[in-house]
Amino acid sequence: MSDAPSTGPAPAPRKPSAARERLLATAGRLFYAEGVHTVGVDRVISEAQITRATFYRHFPGKEDLVVEYVREQDLALRAQATEIAETTTDPTQLLAAIVEGVAQRLTSTGFRGCPFINAAAEYPDPMSRVRRAVDEHRVWFRSTVAELLTAAGHPDPEYATDLLVMLRDGGQVAAYLGDPSVARTTFLRSAASVFA
Amino acid sequence: MSDAPSTGPAPAPRKPSAARERLLATAGRLFYAEGVHTVGVDRVISEAQITRATFYRHFPGKEDLVVEYVREQDLALRAQATEIAETTTDPTQLLAAIVEGVAQRLTSTGFRGCPFINAAAEYPDPMSRVRRAVDEHRVWFRSTVAELLTAAGHPDPEYATDLLVMLRDGGQVAAYLGDPSVARTTFLRSAASVFA
DNA sequence: CAGAATGTAGAACGATCGTTCTATTTGTGA
DNA sequence: TCACAAATAGAACGATCGTTCTACATTCTG
Numbered sequence: 086m087s088d089a090p091s092t093g094p095a096p097a098p099r100k101p102s103a104a105r106e107r108l109l110a111t112a113g114r115l116f117y118a119e120g121v122h123t124v125g126v127d128r129v130i131s132e133a134q135i136t137r138a139t140f141y142r143h144f145p146g147k148e149d150l151v152v153e154y155v156r157e158q159d160l161a162l163r164a165q166a167t168e169i170a171e172t173t174t175d176p177t178q179l180l181a182a183i184v185e186g187v188a189q190r191l192t193s194t195g196f197r198g199c200p201f202i203n204a205a206a207e208y209p210d211p212m213s214r215v216r217r218a219v220d221e222h223r224v225w226f227r228s229t230v231a232e233l234l235t236a237a238g239h240p241d242p243e244y245a246t247d248l249l250v251m252l253r254d255g256g257q258v259a260a261y262l263g264d265p266s267v268a269r270t271t272f273l274r275s276a277a278s279v280f281a
Numbered sequence: 282m283s284d285a286p287s288t289g290p291a292p293a294p295r296k297p298s299a300a301r302e303r304l305l306a307t308a309g310r311l312f313y314a315e316g317v318h319t320v321g322v323d324r325v326i327s328e329a330q331i332t333r334a335t336f337y338r339h340f341p342g343k344e345d346l347v348v349e350y351v352r353e354q355d356l357a358l359r360a361q362a363t364e365i366a367e368t369t370t371d372p373t374q375l376l377a378a379i380v381e382g383v384a385q386r387l388t389s390t391g392f393r394g395c396p397f398i399n400a401a402a403e404y405p406d407p408m409s410r411v412r413r414a415v416d417e418h419r420v421w422f423r424s425t426v427a428e429l430l431t432a433a434g435h436p437d438p439e440y441a442t443d444l445l446v447m448l449r450d451g452g453q454v455a456a457y458l459g460d461p462s463v464a465r466t467t468f469l470r471s472a473a474s475v476f477a
Numbered sequence: 478c479a480g481a482a483t484g485t486a487g488a489a490c491g492a493t494c495g496t497t498c499t500a501t502t503t504g505t506g507a
Numbered sequence: 508t509c510a511c512a513a514a515t516a517g518a519a520c521g522a523t524c525g526t527t528c529t530a531c532a533t534t535c536t537g
Contacts, residue, residue, distance in 0.1 A: 138514075
């Protein structure tokens with residue numbers, strides 16, 4: 086258990102703190118399921134079983150918690166992509182796995198649309214910290230898809246990237262506001278047609 | 282309590298009332314541009330230059346105003362479709378005109394995404410009045426597209442409908458969170474490929 | 478003309494929002 | 508063991524939320 090950096094001048098990684106993790110997990114669950122502005126700090130605090138003081142010790146304000154929530158969602162998807170990348174290096178197979186991952190999420194229980202799209206809908210200012218966090222994710226996803234399509238030798242990687250991202254967005258909206266299984270089928274079929 | 286409508290079965294059309302129109306127009310502008318929960322009744326009231334009493338004379342509460350806002354957006358798009366339908370009866374041309382209408386909106390000034398998707402993001406309960414109003418629009422749009430595709434003799438009208446709706450949703454998200462002109466091009470190109 | 482409906486003006490309600498504060502207790506590392 | 512950071516507990520802040528109310532003026536209608 087000695088993670089002692091004895092020599093390292095590193096500013097000490099600091100333990101995640103159980104209360105902070107509860108706070109983050111609860112905020113993520115509530116913000117996604119009910120919306121950001123709908124859920125107040127009191128809700129998060131009481132359900133995470135922490136106190137107001139503890140909350141404000143970890144975050145300067147609510148917006149910071151929202152930003153962290155968005156970043157966590159982004160982090161989770163990047164981690165999933167990294168996990169996939171450990172199974173194969175073939176760009177075509179990687180793309181197929183990413184598409185499959187999106188499709189699976191569409192029909193997962195508790196799915197309430199894309200967390201980034203939903204969060205952005207509540208933050209009109211494109212320069213707000215929340216919107217910038219959303220952008221960070223979208224830029225990452227887009228560039229990842231673009232690189233894979235190029236590596237796979239797609240004849241028109243730029244258009245294919247834009248289309249694939251658009252199908253992902255539309256698929257999530259369709260799964261949220263319509264029949265998830267239909268959305269899944271439509272997404273999979275249209276995404277497959279992009280590679281042709 | 283005899284609300285007996287003596288002779289006329291018509292509930293009297295009633296004049297639109299200037300104050301009510303100002304209220305509705307202001308609410309529409311603010312709700313779309315800044316979000317529903319972000320904008321309070323006081324904002325709407327002051328910018329519409331009416332009084333609280335007037336507001337609550339026309340609407341039982343804020344949610345009713347939100348529902349009316351969604352319905353107005355739906356009504357505007359139906360009116361636009363009706364307008365298009367007066368130019369031609371050819372289903373293929375009608376579809377092309379609808380697609381063109383969507384594309385134009387993507388690059389219009391002040392565009393902040395799909396009002397229905399954005400509103401739905403703020404109302405988690407699928408049975409809420411707002412969500413039902415959103416559904417009404419989406420059901421109408423979907424069935425309209427489906428009928429036109431069938432009439433145009435599309436080989437796979439069901440899938441084409443789902444795909445076209447998905448592209449419309451994704452296109453609006455892309456235009457909101459990305460480059461609108463790129464979204465427009467991608468949407469037009471992909472929508473065109475549906476008819477082939 | 479009478480009278481209902483509509484609009485204006487402004488005070489006030491309780492509830493909740495996000496935030497700050499003081500005081501005390503727990504836990505951990507040096 | 509000492510000291511410092513983290514968490515607990517609970518009161519309290521001003522601001523804003525959506526809503527209700529009374530009192531008076533306007534306008535349209537039967």
